Amino acid sequence: MSKTLYDKIWDDHLVHQQPDGTTLLYVDRHLIHEVTSPQAFESLKMNKRKVRRPELALAVPDHNVPTTDRSKGITDKESKLQVDTLRDNCKEFGIQLFDVNDKRQGIVHIIGPEQGFTQPGTVIVCGDSHTATHGAFGSLAFGIGTSEVEHVLATQTLIQKKSKNFRINVNGSLPAGVTAKDVILKIIGTIGTAGGTGYVIEFSGEVIRKLSVEQRMTVCNMTIEAGARAGLIAPDEKTFEYFKNRPMSPKKNNWEKALTYWKTLYSDDGSRFDKEINIEGKDIEPLVTWGTSPQDVSPITGRVPDPELETDKERKTAMYRSLKYMGLKPNMKISDIKIDTIFIGSCTNGRIEDLRVAAELLKGKKISKYVTAMVVPGSGLVKKQAENEGLDKIFIEAGFQWREPGCSMCLAMNDDKLKSKERCASTSNRNFEGRQGRGGRTHLVSPGMAVAAAIQGRLSDVREIN
């Protein structure tokens, strides 16, 4: 019988299945960070339970860590306690930890693939919704709550019911200046923020095939913003090449065996999808968000929409609320929106290729004197690589701050946050009210568009930067 990629991975991880479809699914890889794990470990201890497979977990502090000089430790007491608690728990239960000052420390979804901990065909979970990122390698990866973190620690499994199959084909090719970020924003704008609820989305088509693996991570990362817990892309030669010689990749004989298995990971011809849509690459422009939901997208050449033209009453109310929060007027030109802050980083766009694209556009230029701009590399290794290539100098000379790795201003748990009414062009993934700081206004963009905004001091078209 023909199977989708999702069907194949699902079937390969069945530990136990009840007649009603409730399934115990095996978890191959568990990523842990400081914010969503302390209560799981606490409960484990209270119930005198053990961690079944500590060697299948990898922990790193990322959400809460400062991105400024770390040599004196973390000054925020609560943040420090959380990071210390993670360290203590990892020690007690024998889980590998990349601690704050480890050069491999970074955003959990960046270090997983970087180390080869993430692998095709595996089930990967983490107490973080952007776990969807790892689907770029053909792994079934999704975010879980803290109770489920505890469940995985204790049993190395999760209780699940199967989602439905949704395929999104992005056909043809992308125009110049259009990137993976624009592709996923286009998709979210098309199907809406709940369009993928109840589904696992497989991204396919020529555009997806042509993307690099890092760009594919950007696409899968924001699958959750379309409501789907997991996004998938079938692994190919690019994927296999990526995993060659990563520290935790399969070695020697196992590499050959793994490769043979990985090559079976694709949706069979004639496999059945519950839903399927097509998007033409040529129709995608550089996009920005104007509102407080990731589905609120507009081409950079467009205008802020008019809620009066919206027929759905609930949607109209939401649009008015968004515009009020964002301090925008209907019908104003998107490219007239002035920007105060630029954030380049996050699990969406904090990888070396993102930094290269941004630096290339920025070379020899200065950012507007009206903006504050920062680059937060996704991991210590990304930072080092960028420094080896001299990208840090380009950013610093242009007026950007060059920071230490972490989640930073994507969710503003540390000191990197917007003030009320401060407006940010951000390469992150969520433009929710208050996400980057109470009253802060977020416009989601690609790294290139962030650079364009930094230079012009307003939302600008990356295609006009030379």
Place this chain on the structure above:
Amino acid sequence: MEKFKNIKSIPAYLALMNIDTDMIIPKQFLKTIKRTGLGKSLFYEMRYDENGKKIKEFILNNEPYSSSKILLTGKNFGCGSSREHAPWALLDFGIKCVISPSYADIFYNNCFNNGILPIIIDEKIIQELQEYCKRKEIIEINLNKQSILYGNKVIKFNLDPAKKKRLLEGLDDIGISLEKNTSIDEYEKKITINKPWIIKND
């Protein structure tokens, strides 16, 4: 986990779609290493002004809604981050049941792990129920019968039988899964042969 009991309460209505978990509990409260104490920070930025004073107009700041056990909301409730702090905050505030046309998947699952019942019901019914919020009248939730009782009406809702059982009996998922240890052992034995790179990598 506590067993879910039937609820009688005046519902509180938040007429907004796509309420995300950042709204339910903003990040500054995620620094805790405990599950409890988040109720006072529930919907923090909607509930308190920049000086930490309660915003009068916000529904949960007013009696009788400040002791509501039932929350009515717009569609796609709980979207965004996977933070279980969202259901913890709702529960700590006293909300035991949410009624919405739809939910985000992760939030929906997190509810059942904390004894909260998320009911999915048609938008039309939400509109009927919000009248009870307005009039400050009690509605009733009966989980066993899968029904909402209001006025002289009884409306049935759908629920996965396994999830219903968990709430009713307050079951410990981990305890149940640990009973399947033999199946997990067997599965691991199988992949040690078929996919030797998964568990041991050398």
